[in-house]
Amino acid sequence: MKLYFSPGACSLSPHIVLREAGLPVELVKVDLKAKKLADGSDFLAINPKGYVPTVEIEGGEILTEGPAIVQYIADQKPESGLAPANGTLARYRLQEWLTFINSELHKSYGALFNPAFPDAAKAVAKELLAKRFDYLSTRLAAQDYLMGNQFSVADAYLFTVINWSQWVGIDLAQWPVLAAFHARVAARPAVQEALRAEGLLK
Incomplete structure (x- = not known):
């Protein structure tokens, strides 16, 4: 999973969850003021909302909004206990x-x-x-x-x-x-x- 983050921003939440779940993560730092990645590419092309957290998941899908992202991560590793089962x-x-x-x-x-x-x-x-x-x-x-x-x-x-x-x-x-x-x-x-x-x- 690829996590677009800014140090200490709300993207820290899914970053923590990924590590608690023991899932591999590729970190991509975002300059939120310039809306640029470290390689100079346009972050808005990835997330037009222009903010983190943003994750790229299986199949190249982009998922945004912290509460949705952390639940998605937890559901990839239900045995971690990071989120109760859906429907409960x-x-x-x-x-x-x-x-x-x-x-x-x-x-x-x-x-x-x-x-x-x-x-x-x-x-x-x-x-x-x-x-x-x-x-x-x-x-x-x-x-x-x-x-x-x-x-x-x-x-x-x-x-x-x-x-x-x-x-x-x-x-x-x-x-x-x-x-x-x-x-x-x-x-x-x-x-x-x-x-x-x-x-x-x-």
Whole structure:
């Protein structure tokens, strides 16, 4: 599988999942500002949306959107336990978490990274994130991961998103449960491999 990525971006989530599943991955770095690959070719010719993650799967098909990609990867290796079986209530719970992270967390961070957003708008985004972090803290207080004690693709996505806190002035120490979750996921060997491969860890 070929993963088009940008270091530390939301493409880190499927990168982690690929390594957790033990699947081979070819990494292709994308310059998101220039929309170019390292060889100078046009990334928009691969994904007209112009953002990562993007994967090339069997048959040369291109798949985009993180929540779809991580479920696809998990289904290639069901014995990994990274996603419950399709059609089960547990699978819909997983999709519920992926949707929550995508719409309630990921998009709020987007405002904090955008230099065009005024400070007032960024303050609103931080307030929203704080409320969502409060909710996550209550859910993770009694269990290691979002789905219980089994690491899933939702945890890879949550880790990726809250990892951005260090770059936007949010101190996770305000939420000890969330900080502990971040540390727990960061210590996983597959996560360490992904971070190192993206140049985020020495």
